[in-house]
Amino acid sequence: MVTWTDVCAVTDIPQQGARTLPGPDGQIAVFRTASDTVFAILDRCPHKGGPLSQGIVHGQAVTCPLHNWVIDLETGEAVKPDQGCVRRYPAKVVEGRVLIVTVPALTEAA
Amino acid sequence: MDMSLRQRLVVIGNGMAGMRTVEELLKRAPGLWRITVFGAEPRPNYNRILLSPLLAGEKTFDDIIINDWDWYRDNNIHLVTGDPVVAIDRDRRTVTTAGGVTTGYDVLLIATGSNPIVLPLPGKDLDGVIAFRDVSDVETMTAAAAKGGHAVVIGGGLLGLEAAYGLVQKGMGVTVVHLIDRLMERQLDHAAAALLRTDLEGRGIQFRLSANTKAIHGAERVTSVELADGEMLPADLVVMTVGIRPNAELARSAGLTVERGIVVDDTMQTSDPAIFAVGECVQHRGVCYGLVAPLWDMARAIADQLVGKEAAYTGSLLATRLKVTGVDLFSAGRIDGGEGSDAITLADPSRGRYRKLVLEGDRLVGAVLYGDAADADWYLDLIKDGRDIASMRDMMVFGEAIAAGGVTSPSASAAALPDTAEICGCNGVCKGDILRAIAEQNLTSFDDVKGYTKAASGCGGCAPKVQQIVASALGASAVVPTEKPICKCTHHSHDAVRKAIVEQDLQTIPDVMQALDWRTPDGCASCRPALNFYLLVAWPGVYQDDPQSRFINERAHANIQKDGTFSVVPRMWGGVTNSTELRAIADVVDRYEIPAVKVTGGQRIDLFGVKKEDLPKVWSDLNAAGMVSGHAYGKALRTVKTCVGSEWCRFGTQDSTSMGIALEQMTWGSWHPHKVKLAVSGCPRNCAEATIKDFGVVAVDSGWELHIGGNGGIHVRATDFLCKVDTDAEVLEYCAAFLQLYREQARYLERTAPWVERVGLASIKAQVVDDATGRAALAGRFRYSQRFFQIDPWAEAAKGHQAHEFRSLVPAE
Ligand code: SRM
Numbered sequence: 060m061v062t063w064t065d066v067c068a069v070t071d072i073p074q075q076g077a078r079t080l081p082g083p084d085g086q087i088a089v090f091r092t093a094s095d096t097v098f099a100i101l102d103r104c105p106h107k108g109g110p111l112s113q114g115i116v117h118g119q120a121v122t123c124p125l126h127n128w129v130i131d132l133e134t135g136e137a138v139k140p141d142q143g144c145v146r147r148y149p150a151k152v153v154e155g156r157v158l159i160v161t162v163p164a165l166t167e168a169a
Numbered sequence: 170m171d172m173s174l175r176q177r178l179v180v181i182g183n184g185m186a187g188m189r190t191v192e193e194l195l196k197r198a199p200g201l202w203r204i205t206v207f208g209a210e211p212r213p214n215y216n217r218i219l220l221s222p223l224l225a226g227e228k229t230f231d232d233i234i235i236n237d238w239d240w241y242r243d244n245n246i247h248l249v250t251g252d253p254v255v256a257i258d259r260d261r262r263t264v265t266t267a268g269g270v271t272t273g274y275d276v277l278l279i280a281t282g283s284n285p286i287v288l289p290l291p292g293k294d295l296d297g298v299i300a301f302r303d304v305s306d307v308e309t310m311t312a313a314a315a316k317g318g319h320a321v322v323i324g325g326g327l328l329g330l331e332a333a334y335g336l337v338q339k340g341m342g343v344t345v346v347h348l349i350d351r352l353m354e355r356q357l358d359h360a361a362a363a364l365l366r367t368d369l370e371g372r373g374i375q376f377r378l379s380a381n382t383k384a385i386h387g388a389e390r391v392t393s394v395e396l397a398d399g400e401m402l403p404a405d406l407v408v409m410t411v412g413i414r415p416n417a418e419l420a421r422s423a424g425l426t427v428e429r430g431i432v433v434d435d436t437m438q439t440s441d442p443a444i445f446a447v448g449e450c451v452q453h454r455g456v457c458y459g460l461v462a463p464l465w466d467m468a469r470a471i472a473d474q475l476v477g478k479e480a481a482y483t484g485s486l487l488a489t490r491l492k493v494t495g496v497d498l499f500s501a502g503r504i505d506g507g508e509g510s511d512a513i514t515l516a517d518p519s520r521g522r523y524r525k526l527v528l529e530g531d532r533l534v535g536a537v538l539y540g541d542a543a544d545a546d547w548y549l550d551l552i553k554d555g556r557d558i559a560s561m562r563d564m565m566v567f568g569e570a571i572a573a574g575g576v577t578s579p580s581a582s583a584a585a586l587p588d589t590a591e592i593c594g595c596n597g598v599c600k601g602d603i604l605r606a607i608a609e610q611n612l613t614s615f616d617d618v619k620g621y622t623k624a625a626s627g628c629g630g631c632a633p634k635v636q637q638i639v640a641s642a643l644g645a646s647a648v649v650p651t652e653k654p655i656c657k658c659t660h661h662s663h664d665a666v667r668k669a670i671v672e673q674d675l676q677t678i679p680d681v682m683q684a685l686d687w688r689t690p691d692g693c694a695s696c697r698p699a700l701n702f703y704l705l706v707a708w709p710g711v712y713q714d715d716p717q718s719r720f721i722n723e724r725a726h727a728n729i730q731k732d733g734t735f736s737v738v739p740r741m742w743g744g745v746t747n748s749t750e751l752r753a754i755a756d757v758v759d760r761y762e763i764p765a766v767k768v769t770g771g772q773r774i775d776l777f778g779v780k781k782e783d784l785p786k787v788w789s790d791l792n793a794a795g796m797v798s799g800h801a802y803g804k805a806l807r808t809v810k811t812c813v814g815s816e817w818c819r820f821g822t823q824d825s826t827s828m829g830i831a832l833e834q835m836t837w838g839s840w841h842p843h844k845v846k847l848a849v850s851g852c853p854r855n856c857a858e859a860t861i862k863d864f865g866v867v868a869v870d871s872g873w874e875l876h877i878g879g880n881g882g883i884h885v886r887a888t889d890f891l892c893k894v895d896t897d898a899e900v901l902e903y904c905a906a907f908l909q910l911y912r913e914q915a916r917y918l919e920r921t922a923p924w925v926e927r928v929g930l931a932s933i934k935a936q937v938v939d940d941a942t943g944r945a946a947l948a949g950r951f952r953y954s955q956r957f958f959q960i961d962p963w964a965e966a967a968k969g970h971q972a973h974e975f976r977s978l979v980p981a982e
């Protein structure tokens with residue numbers, strides 16, 4: 060069964076910003092876009108491990124603070140011309156709370 | 170036209186030759202062919218020549234893209250990248266990719282370029298042994314260079330030297346190993362090669378000439394290179410640049426005639442009339458080329474035929490320039506005259522100048538220029554024309570102006586050129602092409618001409634000449650390059666946006682984006698920080714700073730490190746400190762187990778490796794000892810460097826330390842388009858290095874000299890002298906006025922040095938020195954703005970401002 064974990068209120072995350080929490084594979088970054096969509100991905104840039112949570116968020120993407128790769132939050136993939144992919148975790152907002160799935164086995168399939 | 174009825178053109182190779190052919194075809198008959206392009210590299214089409222400046226950090230990948238993704242879409246080209254073609258079936262007229270996609274063609278164009286030659290040395294497959302051919306090689310080199318260490322470049326030709334220069338620029342130690350006794354032996358004679366060597370040694374490159382590589386050593390990763398004479402060179406990176414070989418395997422396995430390259434005739438057809446080949450993969454009249462100039466002629470010949478015209482390619486004359494900033498080197502034609510040839514030379518070794526012209530009878534057949542290649546195009550034209558030069562033979566080594574009799578103005582000489590004179594060797598553009606494009610396409614600026622004809626978009630060496638031609642056709646005003654858009658989110662330039670913010674009273678980032686039709690919902694990491702800055706300069710005290718539009722360093726008030734920790738630099742006014750501050754720093758280091766402490770180049774102390782969640786506590790403790798943020802992370806006032814000055818120094822003429830502290834107290838906390846550094850020296854010996862600072866002050870007996878626009882970074886620039894003033898108060902006022910002018914006029918991420926060069930010293934003097942009322946107003950606006958920005962961001966954060974930035978979430982479970 061999928062376990063959704065309540066991690067915070069949407070308003071705990073700044074719009075166009077992110078917060079982090081420990082996860083099974085390392086820190087997880089939870090993003091909130093300008094239009095209040097939330098995404099959760101591993102806080103580790105596919106380039107050289109940069110902390111994506113600290114990047115500038117625009118549209119449904121974040122620019123890594125270390126060398127400016129742009130990661131699409133929806134697919135977890137680096138925007139061309141760069142290549143790479145970061146692990147995603149299902150995330151949703153229910154009644155103002157952010158819920159995510161962090162169980163490792165489920166995240167790949169989801 | 171019905172899409173499905175059109176003839177299908179398939180191009181293998183998304184490189185310079187393939188796409189140039191497609192461009193030429195689209196120019197002649199857009200929509201005539203249904204075009205599919207396969208490219209092995211996962212990128213749009215870029216200018217391979219500019220990999221060298223990309224490596225040296227002088228250009229970015231965006232700068233070197235020729236056709237971006239949109240171009241393919243806009244021209245209905247089906248582009249498949251990252252999936253190489255592995256087979257051609259000539260009977261069924263299809264190609265198949267590694268990924269298993271099969272596509273049919275009516276005409277096939279092979280443009281697979283060439284492969285770097287890898288010497289069959291022991292250790293050639295170790296990690297860290299690479300070639301210099303594509304963007305991923307540059308990425309590998311850049312990543313290796315980030316760790317410092319030593320690189321060995323095998324091969325001292327054009328590519329090897331450009332790689333070596335780029336790596337030195339990136340901070341590596343570099344040794345070039347070359348088999349022959351002189352560099353670039355195919356293009357240079359001994360004298361020019363010796364000058365080049367001296368020049369490059371001066372830039373920190375070491376050489377082993379007449380040296381053969383025996384083996385590359387290392388366990389998994391390379392550690393050293395062994396030469397035949399036994400010498401071991403330490404190596405964290407090995408770049409092999411010993412030559413290229415046409416990439417013709419695919420053609421060979423399809424049964425086409427291949428010798429060294431894919432054999433083509435003057436129509437550029439291969440042995441199968443349905444298949445053309447173009448670029449470095451071909452062999453034409455026995456020659457395989459390794460430079461771009463021939464590609465342009467080949468591409469034109471093929472495009473003509475694809476629209477039903479007859480055309481032929483008959484071979485090219487090659488000319489080479491080395492793309493190492495500051496080295497002026499040109500070589501064309503035959504440089505080692507053989508039987509029956511004469512050489513005229515002009516050598517001035519101590520000034521690093523050399524010219525050699527090779528003549529056969531009364532015709533020029535080759536030229537080598539070193540140190541001053543201004544006449545390169547003229548010589549190249551003479552070689553191409555094969556003109557009789559008897560009448561100017563004794564003068565021609567001195568260059569066009571003298572040989573042609575009397576001094577000619579540059580634009581007059583451009584006007585005198587025939588329409589067939591080739592202007593841009595990189596792109597094969599003649600003067601006639603430029604004039605025709607201006608007339609037929611109604612072009613109105615240098616940038617238009619560059620975009621449409623591609624002239625000056627290669628190595629850039631011909632830009633002055635293109636500008637002269639544009640100026641003579643359209644008037645000088647057309648040459649002023651139009652400003653680029655801020656980023657892909659908008660078509661507006663920095664200046665236009667700034668103007669609109671003030672004129673249309675735009676108060677927030679969303680307002681600006683809406684009023685100016687931004688293409689993206691909320692911008693990107695390039696435009697948002699710029700807009701945030703423009704707004705806070707325009708509306709001090711009113712505009713609410715947007716932390717989410719700031720780079721992490723400015724949001725967290727510390728510098729992010731490569732491992733995600735941060736560094737903290739407290740301000741030390743004018744570089745002066747005391748035991749209380751030092752004790753507080755020492756305590757903080759112990760308490761938060763800060764792993765590294767370093768004295769910076771800016772006369773203060775940097776604490777490295779602070780965990781993000783500890784930052785507010787570290788700041789709070791430093792605040793308690795009276796220390797505030799040093800803004801070492803910001804596009805902001807950084808440091809004011811001082812020397813001891815008249816208080817202690819036997820030469821000091823004024824109290825430079827106090828002056829520096831006063832300046833720092835006036836300017837700290839101010840945001841700028843880029844970082845800003847000040848310095849004050851107590852006498853012209855200038856121990857505080859004031860003449861490479863954004864604003865430098867040098868004391869003299871009778872007062873203070875003010876200097877502006879210095880930069881010690883990537884491109885060192887000494888300051889321009891602004892003026893001399895008598896009193897301390899004047900120093901402060903001029904400084905405030907100068908900084909405000911910079912804040913109000915410069916583009917985001919433009920330091921004072923390029924800004925001063927762009928707007929001109931005269932314009933700054935007029936506003937800051939000559940116009941006393943204007944100066945007072947500028948200084949007044951600076952001081953007003955400082956009322957809102959001289960708030961220590963550390964104190965704010967220690968009090969809990971933006972607390973979420975520093976705290977991890979704890980899931981509720
Ligand atoms: C700490 C320090 C080196 C040191 O150990 O001495 C340093 C460290 C960094 N410098 Fe610097 N620079 C330091 C003095 C300098 C100087 C010397 C000076 O100021 O007298 C220069 C040349 C002078 C100049 O700026 O004109 C200098 C030219 C640069 C440049 C190139 C700027 C340019 O215009 O070309 C960069 C890159 C940039 O800013 O884009 C840079 C960028 C950096 C960054 C911020 C790299 C980054 O983005 O992470 C480094 C951050 C280190 C950190 O985490 O704290 N640093 N940097 C010096 C801090 C001074 C201070 O107290 O604030």
Ligand SMILES: Cc1cc2nc3c(=O)[nH]c(=O)nc-3n(C[C@H](O)[C@H](O)[C@H](O)COP(=O)(O)OP(=O)(O)OC[C@H]3O[C@@H](n4cnc5c(N)ncnc54)[C@H](O)[C@@H]3O)c2cc1C
Nearest residue numbers: 182184185186208209217218253254281282448449460461
């Ligand atoms: C660092 C560097 C600096 C240079 N400087 C200069 C200079 O200053 N002046 C100058 O005149 N020249 C210079 N050159 C040479 C110039 O770049 C080349 O002559 C030119 O790029 C050749 O164009 P091309 O299209 O034949 O090959 P390329 O530009 O190499 O294009 C070939 C493309 O085909 C692709 N490809 C190959 N096989 C397949 C396949 N099976 N399926 C799909 N795609 C495939 C490759 O990935 C490549 O992208 C330089 C080259 C380098 C590497």
Ligand code: SF4
Nearest residue numbers: 315317339340769770
């Ligand atoms: S501190 Fe400055 S010079 Fe040193 S590595 Fe960092 S950016 Fe380069």
Ligand code: FES
Nearest residue numbers: 104106107109123
């Ligand atoms: S680590 Fe993210 S871009 Fe380099």
